[in-house]
Amino acid sequence: MPTEFISLTFPNASTEINPIPNAAIDPEYLVRYARSLDDYGFNYTLVPYDSSSFDPFTVGATIAAVTKNLKIIIALRPNTLYPTVAAKALATLDQLSSGRAVVHFIAGGSDVEQAREGDYLAKDQRYARLEEYIRILRRAWDSADPFDWDGQYYQFKQFSNKVRPVNGTIPVSVGGSSDEAYRIGGSLADIFGLWGEPLKETKQQIDRIYAEAAKAGRAENDRPRIWVTFRPIIAETDELAWAKAHRTLDTLNQARANGQSRVPANAPPPQNVGSRRLLEIAARGEVQDRALWYPTVTATNARGASTALVGSPQTINDSILDYVDLGAELISIRGYDNLNDAIDYGRYVLPSVRKVLQERETSGKAL
Numbered sequence: 001m002p003t004e005f006i007s008l009t010f011p012n013a014s015t016e017i018n019p020i021p022n023a024a025i026d027p028e029y030l031v032r033y034a035r036s037l038d039d040y041g042f043n044y045t046l047v048p049y050d051s052s053s054f055d056p057f058t059v060g061a062t063i064a065a066v067t068k069n070l071k072i073i074i075a076l077r078p079n080t081l082y083p084t085v086a087a088k089a090l091a092t093l094d095q096l097s098s099g100r101a102v103v104h105f106i107a108g109g110s111d112v113e114q115a116r117e118g119d120y121l122a123k124d125q126r127y128a129r130l131e132e133y134i135r136i137l138r139r140a141w142d143s144a145d146p147f148d149w150d151g152q153y154y155q156f157k158q159f160s161n162k163v164r165p166v167n168g169t170i171p172v173s174v175g176g177s178s179d180e181a182y183r184i185g186g187s188l189a190d191i192f193g194l195w196g197e198p199l200k201e202t203k204q205q206i207d208r209i210y211a212e213a214a215k216a217g218r219a220e221n222d223r224p225r226i227w228v229t230f231r232p233i234i235a236e237t238d239e240l241a242w243a244k245a246h247r248t249l250d251t252l253n254q255a256r257a258n259g260q261s262r263v264p265a266n267a268p269p270p271q272n273v274g275s276r277r278l279l280e281i282a283a284r285g286e287v288q289d290r291a292l293w294y295p296t297v298t299a300t301n302a303r304g305a306s307t308a309l310v311g312s313p314q315t316i317n318d319s320i321l322d323y324v325d326l327g328a329e330l331i332s333i334r335g336y337d338n339l340n341d342a343i344d345y346g347r348y349v350l351p352s353v354r355k356v357l358q359e360r361e362t363s364g365k366a367l
């Protein structure tokens with residue numbers, strides 16, 4: 001499978017470094033952003049989920065309507081949608097987009113956030129529910145006949161689905177860094193999403209996911225594809241990129257101090273393991289490996305993907321290739337100046353990383 005690139009969907013011009021308080025969806029911006037990703041060769045965009053934010057399905061359908069190749073990854077928390085409804089909604093998007101729908105499952109990393117939409121299950125139960133949910137979706141996409149379900153979390157009778165995915169099924173992604181995430185994702189997912197950690201720790205996580213896949217009886221060619229996420233801060237030279245990185249950090253710190261950040265200044269430590277891991281590594285030092293930078297993690301209390309890669313296009317590309325060599329097939333990159341960064345990556349990162357990989361493939365074949 002080739003290396004593929006992912007971005008994140010932004011519905012308006014508000015960014016972490018230039019927040020527009022209470023910004024509504026800006027359809028023109030959304031279309032421009034989505035078309036830029038498509039034109040510059042990104043393979044996927046993740047439409048994220050948050051209890052207070054926009055609906056990923058309608059935003060995803062809008063993106064599908066204005067793009068040609070971009071695959072749309074819908075972030076989905078099982079507590080927000082009955083599984084038969086989700087199976088049809090995803091298959092509907094898949095048909096509307098000629099087979100470009102993907103789903104990324106979020107078991108839910110914070111009890112407080114889950115309670116905002118009426119979910120009071122403990123985290124291990126949320127993961128158990130996720131496992132059942134994925135099995136129902138696969139059955140609904142696959143089954144020509146009506147079927148009953150009598151599970152721990154869901155029971156229904158004679159569900160019949162007439163909305164089938166274009167290619168028979170829809171890729172299922174799972175994200176997280178807890179034992180349960182490794183187990184459910186390793187045993188059931190097509191894709192496993194991680195946040196950018198140093199090479200050593202990333203390798204450890206990949207090994208855990210593969211071990212769970214093996215335990216579930218999956219063959220080596222059937223393991224989840226690995227997705228790793230970074231926030232590259234790129235400029236013409238390494239020196240200029242580091243200056244830009246420090247400006248970005250100052251702005252993030254300022255926004256948090258002024259109460260303009262999504263994370264309050266006095267936010268408690270995060271509950272999800274992925275964020276806790278990022279904060280632990282941040283405490284060890286600012287830079288890991290070639291150019292993995294952690295102060296942006298501390299500045300945002302590790303809310304979401306927050307590790308930066310800092311440097312010239314060459315440094316960023318070499319860093320990304322380090323992760324490709326480790327086994328990552330999906331590279332998610334988004335910056336802090338969303339649209340401009342996506343265009344920079346489209347010009348200076350995607351083509352050159354692909355060129356190196358192409359050259360390697362050609363010389364490998366020649367040997």
Ligand SMILES: Cc1cc2nc3c(=O)[nH]c(=O)nc-3n(C[C@H](O)[C@H](O)[C@H](O)COP(=O)(O)O)c2cc1C
Nearest residue numbers: 048049075107108109175176177178193272273274
């Ligand atoms: C690549 C990736 C994307 C994610 N997207 C979202 C998202 O859109 N919304 C959300 O609430 N959590 C998102 N998460 C967070 C985790 O899925 C979530 O915290 C998880 O349910 C529990 O994490 P844990 O197993 O590390 O404790 C994402 C995680 C990863 C790795």
